[in-house]
Amino acid sequence: GNVLSLDVDGETAVIPPEIMRHSIDQSATVDISKSLEVLASPGKPVSEIPGADSSDHVVRLLADMFRLSEVEKRAVEAGLIHLWSPLIASSIMWFLRRWSLTYLATKENNYHEISPALVNAFGQDTDAAKWTVNFLLDKCLSNLTGFSSELDVLKDTIGLILSVSHGKEVCSSTGLSSILQVGVQHNTVPSVCKRGLLKALIMSGQGQDGAAAKEQYWAQVLQPLEVRYKA
Numbered sequence: 001g002n003v004l005s006l007d008v009d010g011e012t013a014v015i016p017p018e019i020m021r022h023s024i025d026q027s028a029t030v031d032i033s034k035s036l037e038v039l040a041s042p043g044k045p046v047s048e049i050p051g052a053d054s055s056d057h058v059v060r061l062l063a064d065m066f067r068l069s070e071v072e073k074r075a076v077e078a079g080l081i082h083l084w085s086p087l088i089a090s091s092i093m094w095f096l097r098r099w100s101l102t103y104l105a106t107k108e109n110n111y112h113e114i115s116p117a118l119v120n121a122f123g124q125d126t127d128a129a130k131w132t133v134n135f136l137l138d139k140c141l142s143n144l145t146g147f148s149s150e151l152d153v154l155k156d157t158i159g160l161i162l163s164v165s166h167g168k169e170v171c172s173s174t175g176l177s178s179i180l181q182v183g184v185q186h187n188t189v190p191s192v193c194k195r196g197l198l199k200a201l202i203m204s205g206q207g208q209d210g211a212a213a214k215e216q217y218w219a220q221v222l223q224p225l226e227v228r229y230k231a
Contacts, residue, residue: 002059005102014110015118022116032120035059036128039121042070042135054191056117062103069139076146079219086150089143093156096136097163105129105167130173133164137175144182144189154189158196160170165203176204178222 006016022118031054031097038046039062041197046063048051055063069092075084105124121128140157147153161179182188183197 004058005098012110015102015106018110019058020113020118023056023118026056026114027116030054030056030117032056032117035117035119039063039066039128040131040200041216042066043074043170056115056121058115059117059121062099065092065099066135068092069096073139073142081146086153087140087145089147089150089153090156090217093140093160096139097156097160100136100160100163104132104164129167133167134173136160136164137173137179141175141178141182144179146190151190151193154193155196158193158200161200162196162203165200177220183221183223 004016004019016190031051034049034051035055036059038049038052039059041049042063045169046060046067072084072089072092102121103118106118106122107124108119120126122132123129126173140161143153143157147157171178179197180201183194183201188194188196201221205214205221
């Protein structure tokens with residue numbers, strides 16, 4: 001995380017120039033479609049993807065983190081969470097949050113020159129960016145249910161949800177509705193995390209397109225809270 005992104009406070013997070021230059025310099029030999037395949041196959045070993053060596057190095061590094069996330073997610077689903085370190089879970093969330101703030105839905109006008117591979121993999125309004133948001137939210141949902149007693153893991157997970165909630169890609173994500181259900185239900189996560197989760201849901205609601213979509217979304221968020229308040 002400290003290599004792929006810069007620690008900024010109050011400034012626009014941009015991809016470090018050295019990382020951008022490395023990706024650009026590979027452009028002549030990089031297969032963008034293969035880079036996207038490597039990225040979008042977290043459950044498949046890279047060795048089983050023909051031509052994976054032609055993928056962009058930066059994209060492939062992130063794909064390796066996605067694979068680690070997928071291993072953890074499957075461990076949770078298999079009931080093997082007692083064999084997994086919460087510190088590793090927190091570190092994965094920390095990395096993904098820091099990475100997402102810099103790379104996900106990156107704006108091309110923030111750069112004089114930008115890597116075609118990074119634009120296609122993470123740029124605004126791309127199918128790959130939408131897939132990535134959905135993958136991240138699915139992982140966050142797994143953490144919220146599987147690490148419900150690990151406060152540090154939950155805090156880092158909420159941080160990742162917050163980092164993707166400001167983008168419009170989250171609005172069309174199928175994972176958002178599942179996160180929403182956890183957010184509005186009673187006693188699903190500790191109160192200190194519930195506040196951050198509700199903040200993320202409010203941020204996501206601001207990006208909904210169309211009056212009907214916004215009305216439906218806010219009804220899903222507010223009605224359960226209203227019912228519980230009146231009970």
